[in-house]
Amino acid sequence: MIINHPLLGPRDASEFVYLGDASLIDRPDWQGENAAQEFHDYLYLRDNPAGEHSELWFHEQGDRSWLVVTRNTLTHEISKVELARDVAKERGRSK
């Protein structure tokens, strides 16, 4: 697989480390009422879709940036690559 890095251009997937579903950006509020249940769901449960999947890749052998890659799990086709920090900022995570 070739991942089209937003800053560095096309890079081989073997330069990256895979973490998993991009929902891992949405860390629950530790002070929330249901924090224990929410952290359980956040940490252990997955949508695991057959089709479009946004996921976190870390460019370990490159510029060490985190990417959100949208990839089809049935065909391995990559349709979108964003910097994870941009995605996180959009969702109001990182300030």
Next chain:
Amino acid sequence: MRYSGFKVIWEGLTGNRGWKPVWREPEPKKSYDIVIVGGGGHGLATAYYLAKEFGLTNIAVLEKGWIGSGNVGRNTTIIRSNYMLPGNEPFYEFSMKLWENLEQDFNYNAMVSQRGIINLFHSDPQRDAFARRGNAMRMAGADAVLLDRQGIEKHCPFLDFDNARFPIKGGLWQPRGGTVRHDAVAWGYARGADMRGVDIIQNCEVTGFVMENGACKGVETSRGTILAGKTAVCVAGSSGRVMEKAGMRLPIESHVLQAFVSEGLKPIIPGVITFGAGHFYVSQSDKGGLVFGGDIDGYNTYAQRGNLPVVEDVCEGGMAIMPMIGRARLLRMWGGVMDMSMDGSPFIDSTHIGGLFFNGGWCYGGFKATPASGYCYAHLLAKGEPHATATEFRLDRFMSGHMIDEKGMGAQPNLH
């Protein structure tokens, strides 16, 4: 029809005209006591043990394709019970005992071959870890022998003992481990279940669940609605896709594991050998092909194929312990979809939805578990409580903190 030596000779002398199909192809009935979703090894074993051990025969096994078309026909056929944790080891040892008697039990030649499995170690700390594992195995009634370098040399003189990076210091040997003809396991269980009245319905895809008042009353399929007292899902790599139809999210990611077969060679590898400093395992089939594999690719996928970096990694592992493998040509490679759970251990449990049961999360180790998985699932379905060896395979173990994490990797499926 029973198989026997006499029968084979008789058929040989009379032109092999007496062989009949060994299971029926029935139309699905409107309702069953139990509907098993998934006609792979585990689903068929569940049906077989429900019929044989628990006397329940009003059962259907629904299979999207043809039986044995999934992972039971795509694995590297290894059986072993070399686990360590108390939640796992008694279960896998139970499975090993069922393997040992399987062919007599279902009267089918599954070519169970206990040729042994050796896990190599390459350093002193790894020897300690393997000694501990061996002790845990023996405490659960399994067999384990810690071999030093001379012991390994006796079994496998062809290994690269003095490899500069990964010298072979010894290995943990389970003599009762080995290989089994994987397709025959599916066929044997299918035949045994069918003989006892179980309906095996192929080309029947489950498209949804029939829900009433929050309980599962059956399944919608491509061949109509089939009602069921109990619905038992057992679909391995497709677990996420199927359980999503019941509105459930699972502690599972689907990944791909690749496997490889070389051209046929003369007998060279006595049993199963695994590399301890990377991930590589190899055995030799009765046809002579070297059957080997390594790590999962490491990203979510439902495509039954992987990518080249892992191919390279696997081959490097092979070259590190037995450089002669570099002279063999690769005949075939393929991939199977693994239901990787968050702690690397499986689930055999009821769900919060009444009448709906789940068996899955077998990661890349489901084949060796086939008999015990079927038996324990059947026990759960028939008696409403888990089998004594499968009490910890619960869906709620992440909430209660009772993970069964053999490798201590945490909630990261691609590290298990």
